[in-house]
Amino acid sequence: MPQDEIEQARRLIKESNRISAFTGAGISVDSGIPDFRSEGGLWERYDPYEYATYDGFLNDPSKFWTMGQELAEVILKAHPNDAHKALALLEKRGKLTGVITQNIDNLHQRAGNENVIELHGNYLRAYCMKCKKEFVGETIHRRVADGDIPPYCDECDGVLKSEAILFGEPLPEKAMSRAIEVCKNTDLMLVIGTSLQVYPAAYLPQLAKNSGAEVILVNLEGTNRDNVADVILRGRAAQILPRIITME
Numbered sequence: 001m002p003q004d005e006i007e008q009a010r011r012l013i014k015e016s017n018r019i020s021a022f023t024g025a026g027i028s029v030d031s032g033i034p035d036f037r038s039e040g041g042l043w044e045r046y047d048p049y050e051y052a053t054y055d056g057f058l059n060d061p062s063k064f065w066t067m068g069q070e071l072a073e074v075i076l077k078a079h080p081n082d083a084h085k086a087l088a089l090l091e092k093r094g095k096l097t098g099v100i101t102q103n104i105d106n107l108h109q110r111a112g113n114e115n116v117i118e119l120h121g122n123y124l125r126a127y128c129m130k131c132k133k134e135f136v137g138e139t140i141h142r143r144v145a146d147g148d149i150p151p152y153c154d155e156c157d158g159v160l161k162s163e164a165i166l167f168g169e170p171l172p173e174k175a176m177s178r179a180i181e182v183c184k185n186t187d188l189m190l191v192i193g194t195s196l197q198v199y200p201a202a203y204l205p206q207l208a209k210n211s212g213a214e215v216i217l218v219n220l221e222g223t224n225r226d227n228v229a230d231v232i233l234r235g236r237a238a239q240i241l242p243r244i245i246t247m248e
């Protein structure tokens with residue numbers, strides 16, 4: 001990777017005190033959670049339109065939970081990597097106003113970030129569709145692994161749903177409006193590990209840009225929205241972030 005771009009990114013980070021991050025599945029790939037679209041990803045084996053739509057879930061929740069069992073095993077084994085840790089360091093230094101994430105794996109929180117905005121929910125929480133009782137995802141995933149598919153509420157017998165947002169399900173309003181606030185008030189956005197294909201989330205870097213922010217894009221491959229970036233760093237997030245977010 002050209003040293004010039006690394007230096008440029010370092011300088012932007014050093015000069016900014018209102019940095020935000022927008023992350024996608026790619027930041028967690030080096031933690032052992034494959035992104036869904038790449039080779040070997042979940043969508044190669046499960047058609048998302050069959051297994052991961054909200055309507056599909058209402059019709060037959062067992063399909064989602066069958067796929068979900070596989071995903072849970074991977075997520076529960078994962079640990080934050082050096083990219084998550086670098087963002088936690090930035091927050092500790094008082095320079096990060098928020099991490100907006102499309103991820104559902106809880107790894108930003110586990111790395112130490114407190115201001116995390118989850119646009120697509122969290123796979124490690126679940127709730128009853130009928131009485132809204134909340135459940136710790138890990139407990140539910142263990143039940144599912146033991147063949148309890150779909151899992152039902154122990155209070156009212158309603159079906160349980162993961163808090164992860166499915167295709168066709170509205171995004172959590174509060175999270176979206178917090179994310180918009182962060183985008184409007186940032187002067188530098190780090191966009192990390194996202195193909196920028198899932199809307200409306202993928203519009204957020206453009207919003208930050210339109211509000212006057214500079215944008216650094218860290219991704220393994222090109223995206224359809226690379227033109228939003230002032231600096232493009234092509235490569236693995238866990239290798240690049242520690243090089244541009246340093247202790248100084």
Ligand code: NAD
Pocket residue numbers: 023024025026027028029030033034035036037038102103104105106120192193194195196197198218219220221223235236237238
């Ligand atoms: P995506 O799968 O569409 O794109 C991921 C991008 O990351 C790709 O462009 C890929 O080239 C890049 N990438 C892969 N490995 C990388 C690495 N080591 N470093 C840097 N970049 C890397 O992911 P998305 O844009 O987040 O959208 C997919 C949706 O799937 C999201 O809505 C998210 O909720 C969900 N998802 C979440 C997780 C998770 O929580 N870890 C995992 C898979 C998918």
